Amino acid sequence: MTLDRHALGFGAGERAIFASDPWASRGRLYPETGSPTRSDFQRDRDRxxxxxxxxxxxxxxxxxxxxxxxxxxxxxxxxxxxxxxxxxxxxxxxxxxxxxxxxxxxxxxxxxxxxxxxxxxxxxxxxxxxxxxxxxxxxxxxxxxxxxxxxxxxxxxxxxxxxxxxxxxxxxxxxxxxxxxxxxxxxxxxxxxxxxxxxxxxxxxxxxxxxxxxxxxxxxxxxxxxxxxxxxxxxxxxxxxxxxxxxxxxxxxxxxxxxxxxxxxxxxxxxxxxxxxxxxxxxxxxxxxxxxxxxxxxxxxxxxxxxxxxxxxxxxxxxxxxxxxxxxxxxxxxVRANAARILTDLYQAYMADPKQMQKHYWIDQIAGMSEPVKARHVGDYLAGMTDTYAVTVHKRLFDQTPELR
Incomplete structure (x- = not known):
């Protein structure tokens, strides 16, 4: 059996002439083979x-x-x-x-x-x-x-x-x-x-x-x-x-x-x-x-x-x-002041000892990094945290954690 791409519905009615055309995309940084069942914009959304x-x-x-x-x-x-x-x-x-x-x-x-x-x-x-x-x-x-x-x-x-x-x-x-x-x-x-x-x-x-x-x-x-x-x-x-x-x-x-x-x-x-x-x-x-x-x-x-x-x-x-x-x-x-304190404490702790980031996948490399690069990676780690995880980690590293309510 062979997939008939032309018989598929892609969920888009007639586009205006000024709309972005997924079949004429400027492409990806790393070229990939297109999907037979989804437009490139659908694939982006799904990813x-x-x-x-x-x-x-x-x-x-x-x-x-x-x-x-x-x-x-x-x-x-x-x-x-x-x-x-x-x-x-x-x-x-x-x-x-x-x-x-x-x-x-x-x-x-x-x-x-x-x-x-x-x-x-x-x-x-x-x-x-x-x-x-x-x-x-x-x-x-x-x-x-x-x-x-x-x-x-x-x-x-x-x-x-x-x-x-x-x-x-x-x-x-x-x-x-x-x-x-x-x-x-x-x-x-x-x-x-x-x-x-x-x-x-x-x-x-x-x-x-x-x-x-x-x-x-x-x-x-x-x-x-x-x-x-x-x-x-x-x-x-x-x-x-x-x-x-x-x-x-x-x-x-x-x-x-x-x-x-x-x-x-x-x-x-x-x-x-x-x-x-x-x-x-x-x-x-x-x-x-x-x-x-x-x-x-x-x-x-x-x-x-x-x-x-x-x-x-x-x-x-x-x-x-x-x-x-x-x-x-x-x-x-x-509450904002207390939340800012939590992140500031964590940033200072991780800059002083990056190994406290535990499972962070840059730990093996971070020892040899310059200060600006290390700071950016610590920032990446903190930015990716959820509220709940930031509070949990702060409680593990510090004796007192500010109340957020």
Missing amino acids: IVHTTAFRRLKHKTQVFIAADGDHYRTRLTHTIEVAQIARALARALRLDEDLAEGVALVHDFGHTPFGHTGEDALHEMLEPYGGFDHNAQSLRIVTKLERRYAEFDGLNLTWESLEGLVKHNGPLIDAEGQGIRGPVPQPILDYCALHDLELATFASLEAQVAAIADDIAYNTHDIDDGLRSGYLTFDMLEDIPFLAGLMREVGDRYPGLEPSRFTHEIMRRQITAMVEDVITVAQDHLKTLRPQCAADIRNAARVTVTFSDSMSMTDRQIKNMLMTRIYRHPDVMR
Whole structure:
């Protein structure tokens, strides 16, 4: 019996002319024979899901650490919500859904334990050696640190998936080669020397929808988790006209609705409104740009997938509320300080005696490494930890471990 590739369904309807074409990918750093049953972007997505890094996300903080309760989002559940929204946007705009989903699933691989607190702590400790950036760390994971395949380190993802990972928030350098948001992290520059990701251009539409799906997801679920925690109240939401309108709509339609259902009805309307706003704006931009291929999207003068002016204002209002009411709440700041201390203690302990990393596969080599290289490897080890593992190891190495609740 012979496999009839032409009779297979690849799960993608008719793509727009400006969508990324998996059959015309720019390829992988290490050439591979294509699959007869999956496109290259499908294979990327599947490789991402089967990684250790993906599994670790279930025990990494989004906003509230695991000790606060089982119902709060983790980095994994956040990632799944982002992927769902990205795929919905990609389908509406007739893009490659697998590429959009893959970028969404991999975008947070480089996050440390304890959320942005961990990233800030690691950046401070590694600042003499180039600092720490979670996006650059994601690239290191998928190009070097995951060790699963016999013929290469990392996942050997396609150019398009790696481009989406690195540039989903926009170009990294300007026409003169200067960093747009500060110096480009060295791991990104190092990889681009081998496999140029064209840092001065925009990413594909698939990567752009993954990026804005991230905003939509956390703008919504951080409100949900904030209400659950008590740091947010419905009265606080009234200060934002967009949310106040949603609450009036739900209250008028379902008077006396219990709080948990009331919250969900608001959140689902918020996601719908934001998604529909993005689709409308993207369609308008595409009519103006009239791209004839994916390259036209990359070389456009502005981002194609974005919010309208009014929704951008709402986006800023929500982010400001979340920052003031949750992220900088005194209780959250206290926990953040304790989490930072845990990572700082572990970093200092491992730099003083790398053998304490136990099963870490660089231990046999680390003795002869220079200080900057050793620091980067210790940073890799710490960044890969889950919240729970970091606490467990700290308790093993130190007499007292700070409380994280």
